[in-house]
Amino acid sequence: xxxxxxxxxxxxxxxxxxxxxxxxxxxxxxxxxxxxxxxxxxxxxxxxxxxxxxxxxxxxxxxxxxxxxxxxxxxxxxxxxxxxxxxxxxxxxxxxxxxxxxxxxxxxxxxxxxxxxxxxxxxxxxxxxxxxxxxxxxxxxxxxxxxxxxxxxxxxxxxxxxxxxxxxxxxxxxxxxxxxxxxxxxxxxxxxxxxxxxxxxxxxxxxxxxxxxxxxxxxxxxxxxxxxxxxxxxxxxxxxxxxxxxxx
Amino acid sequence: xxxxxxxxxxxxxxxxxxxxxxxxxxxxxxxxxxxxxxxxxxxxxxxxxxxxxxxxxxxxxxxxxxxxxxxxxxxxxxxxxxxxxxxxxxxxxxxxxxxxxxxxxxxxxxxxxxxxxxxxxxxxxxxxxxxxxxxxxxxxxxxxxxxxxxxxxxxxxxxxxxxxxxxxxxxxxxxxxxxxxxxxxxxxxxxxxxxxxxxxxxxxxxxxxxxxxxxxxxxxxxxxxxxxxxxxxxxxxxxxxxxxxxxxxxxxxxxxxxxxxxxxxxxxxxxxxxxxxxxxxxxxxxxxxxxxxxxxxxxxxxxxx
Numbered sequence: 137x138x139x140x141x142x143x144x145x146x147x148x149x150x151x152x153x154x155x156x157x158x159x160x161x162x163x164x165x166x167x168x169x170x171x172x173x174x175x176x177x178x179x180x181x182x183x184x185x186x187x188x189x190x191x192x193x194x195x196x197x198x199x200x201x202x203x204x205x206x207x208x209x210x211x212x213x214x215x216x217x218x219x220x221x222x223x224x225x226x227x228x229x230x231x232x233x234x235x236x237x238x239x240x241x242x243x244x245x246x247x248x249x250x251x252x253x254x255x256x257x258x259x260x261x262x263x264x265x266x267x268x269x270x271x272x273x274x275x276x277x278x279x280x281x282x283x284x285x286x287x288x289x290x291x292x293x294x295x296x297x298x299x300x301x302x303x304x305x306x307x308x309x310x311x312x313x314x315x316x317x318x319x320x321x322x323x324x325x326x327x328x329x330x331x332x333x334x335x336x337x338x339x340x341x342x343x344x345x346x347x348x349x350x351x352x353x354x355x356x357x358x359x360x361x362x363x364x365x366x367x368x369x370x371x372x373x374x375x376x377x378x379x380x381x382x383x384x
Numbered sequence: 385x386x387x388x389x390x391x392x393x394x395x396x397x398x399x400x401x402x403x404x405x406x407x408x409x410x411x412x413x414x415x416x417x418x419x420x421x422x423x424x425x426x427x428x429x430x431x432x433x434x435x436x437x438x439x440x441x442x443x444x445x446x447x448x449x450x451x452x453x454x455x456x457x458x459x460x461x462x463x464x465x466x467x468x469x470x471x472x473x474x475x476x477x478x479x480x481x482x483x484x485x486x487x488x489x490x491x492x493x494x495x496x497x498x499x500x501x502x503x504x505x506x507x508x509x510x511x512x513x514x515x516x517x518x519x520x521x522x523x524x525x526x527x528x529x530x531x532x533x534x535x536x537x538x539x540x541x542x543x544x545x546x547x548x549x550x551x552x553x554x555x556x557x558x559x560x561x562x563x564x565x566x567x568x569x570x571x572x573x574x575x576x577x578x579x580x581x582x583x584x585x586x587x588x589x590x591x592x593x594x595x596x597x598x599x600x601x602x603x604x605x606x607x608x609x610x611x612x613x614x615x616x617x618x619x620x621x622x623x624x625x626x627x628x629x630x631x632x633x634x635x636x637x638x639x640x641x642x643x644x645x646x647x648x649x650x651x652x653x654x655x656x657x658x659x660x661x662x663x664x665x666x667x668x669x670x671x672x673x674x675x676x677x678x679x680x681x682x683x684x685x686x687x688x689x
Contacts, residue, residue: 141456141489148486156474217469221528223436224464224541225487226456380437381397 145227149235167204191342192315202244206284207302214293240281269345275361276338282368289375314339319351334364387412393442402428404594417585418574425594426574463532467543473517488535502530522553578679592686618642620667
């Protein structure tokens with residue numbers, strides 16, 4: 137395979153996704169407004185120490201933003217009948233998936249960075265472990281953008297169905313992943329449930345980066361997130377190959 | 385030399401075999417027509433040949449490159465217009481072309497030059513900054529063609545490129561096919577329009593129920609059915625079918641103010657008509673012989689009425 141053509145395909149597809157999908161209503165609603173309203177619902181007026189919950193809030197923002205673009209792209213393209221044409225260009229299915237992930241990850245990175253910068257100024261936050269902080273951003277955006285692409289994989293040509301499915305999967309994750317109840321206070325079933333959510337490891341990694349305290353080792357957090365990225369990409373590829381004919 | 389070579393292609397969807405042992409060979413520089421009734425397997429075959437679908441068995445070589453082993457190298461050499469697929473409605477014509485140009489590795493200046501050439505040729509330069517979603521079907525199809533030919537491919541796959549278009553758009557599409565072919569591109573064309581295939585293509589292949597049932601030049605295929613030659617005749621007044629009772633006439637069919645007489649021996653029938661006209665004091669207002677049409681060959685081959 138010509139690697140330069142492959143990489144060029146990924147970058148052009150990501151650019152196309154940025155141009156077309158960043159300003160679509162479902163991305164703005166599910167990627168920006170939802171985490172904002174979740175923040176308002178849980179933190180405002182409850183006399184909580186915002187700085188203590190901030191790692192969880194940052195992880196939630198990154199989770200929602202990075203995973204909001206991916207579910208929209210494939211069903212939207214199948215509905216608008218542009219998907220077959222895309223497949224006939226010099227790109228592969230893997231390139232299309234990676235281009236979708238790149239667009240989702242960049243969206244998550246931009247929005248979460250903005251949230252971080254504003255919060256850093258307003259709340260006077262500091263980073264205790266810079267490497268953990270950078271890894272949280274990098275691995276968090278990629279893993280949840282990959283989740284977004286995976287959620288789009290069973291799609292036919294109905295974006296609203298996929299957005300509903302993605303909400304059904306994404307919402308429960310924020311309640312079991314140590315965002316609203318700190319991981320250090322979780323026990324028994326709660327902790328067991330948290331351990332199967334990839335978001336837990338991002339929350340823990342942000343805790344390590346911003347407070348210096350984590351329940352799990354940051355190395356384990358990084359390892360799990362890397363594994364999750366690979367798993368989600370492979371699953372997305374497998375399901376998309378099986379569903380290729382739907383919506384062509 | 386074959387620039388497209390498909391061997392023993394098979395593709396099933398569950399219990400349905402859409403493409404069954406299809407082999408095709410397209411010579412460099414020709415316009416190849418791929419015909420078949422609805423559901424015959426044309427679109428599945430073209431999807432297998434353009435790398436959109438992977439076959440269950442068989443190979444496709446594009447200019448010597450196996451498209452399923454080396455998809456990027458093979459796809460770089462071709463332009464494709466899928467039947468039901470379109471370009472991005474949220475982008476302008478020019479943005480669509482830039483996107484495609486980037487995928488094919490054209491530099492910015494190359495893209496700008498080609499955009500101007502191609503959009504100008506297809507009559508859309510003035511509309512280059514309009515989003516494609518406001519375009520008519522014909523204009524969208526022209527943009528679709530522009531995207532397929534932007535990188536000047538040596539092979540062009542077109543799946544029903546003129547279906548549902550108005551006369552002007554259809555002519556523009558046909559002109560573009562001729563222009564690309566004259567420039568050296570090989571064209572693989574599926575169409576429902578038999579007359580279009582008859583006038584455009586050097587070779588035609590007919591598929592039915594997933595299998596290739598005939599391949600050859602349009603004239604060659606017509607000659608497969610020599611027995612369906614006919615004589616068309618009209619007189620100065622209406623006549624009945626009983627007038628054409630001759631062993632040489634296989635069937636007599638009224639066609640408006642004319643009769644079409646099917647025969648294996650047109651010479652005998654013309655002489656017979658002359659004698660009948662003399663006897664019945666009829667004036668022949670027109671008479672013409674014709675061979676079988678490609679449409680007749682198509683209908684006979686695909687088992688139609």
